Amino acid sequence: MKRLHVHVSVKDLDQSIHFYSGLFATAPSVQKNDYAKWLLDDPRVNFAISTRTDAVGVNHLGIQAETAEELAEIERRAAVAGLNADPETGANCCYARSDKHWLEDPQGVIWEAFHTLGDIPVYGSERMTGEACCVAKPESTATACSSSGSGCC
Numbered sequence: 001m002k003r004l005h006v007h008v009s010v011k012d013l014d015q016s017i018h019f020y021s022g023l024f025a026t027a028p029s030v031q032k033n034d035y036a037k038w039l040l041d042d043p044r045v046n047f048a049i050s051t052r053t054d055a056v057g058v059n060h061l062g063i064q065a066e067t068a069e070e071l072a073e074i075e076r077r078a079a080v081a082g083l084n085a086d087p088e089t090g091a092n093c094c095y096a097r098s099d100k101h102w103l104e105d106p107q108g109v110i111w112e113a114f115h116t117l118g119d120i121p122v123y124g125s126e127r128m129t130g131e132a133c134c135v136a137k138p139e140s141t142a143t144a145c146s147s148s149g150s151g152c153c
Helices: 013-024 068-080
Strands: 003-009 035-041 044-050 057-065 086-093 096-104 110-119
Touching: 013 035, 013 044, 044 057, 057 068, 068 096, 068 110
Parallel strands: 003 044, 057 110
Antiparallel strands: 003 057, 035 044, 086 096, 096 110
């Protein structure tokens, strides 16, 4: 079963953790010094926040697939609809390693379809030092992380 993914960039992580923990009535399932994530069943959402960029607000939206087959199904739907998906295999970001497909809607909202393969001890690859993860490049639908294989959340 797939899960909606929302990633919000925040200015103050502690204040935001307090707010969202109250809203969701639970502590984050993952908490780092620059990132927190709630894997909720009601509503079924992977909700993440981070302080990795100066911009605040919705960073990107997505669909988390539980299996490689579900991810392939999402990719097939995008292809049938004529949507240009940017695949990324073995991406390292948001303390996880994942296979992904990136899309951009007509308004420029970035969508990430992904299947998490496992946890990693760092937010992203060393290449990403100083860069915000999951931020769209203005010249394409690719993300700042996707073209190099370093990945995102």
